[in-house]
Amino acid sequence: MINWTRVDELTDEIGKAEFGEVVEIFLEEVDDAISRLEASTELEADLHFLKGSALNLGFTNFSKACQIGELVASRGKQDSIDVAEILDCYAKSRAAFLAGLATRSAA
Secondary structure (H helix, E strand, O other), rough: EEEEHHHHHHHHOOOOOHHHHHHHHHHHHHHHHHHOOOOOOOOHHHHHHHHHHHHHEHHHHHHHHHHEEEEEEOOOOHHHHHHHHHHHHHHHHHHHHHHHHHHHOOO
């Protein structure tokens, strides 16, 4: 669900303090995009944004779900996208990520 190797790489690249800021900004921006996803008139663009953001921070499953949705939307079939499934994937990924960060910080 979470690519911890990517998380470690990003942490090493930018430093622990900056990583915390990146996580905070990521969660704010993604939570905002998620909140408007169900009523989105720009589903393809929103899913593209979410896919890239998720991939950068190691949210592998969520990024894949967004990629599939983006592809479907690009073919004009927005109505067949299971937005609830994407939202559920994000919720599970977010929980796993935050729990994993807490565990890693404690170690």
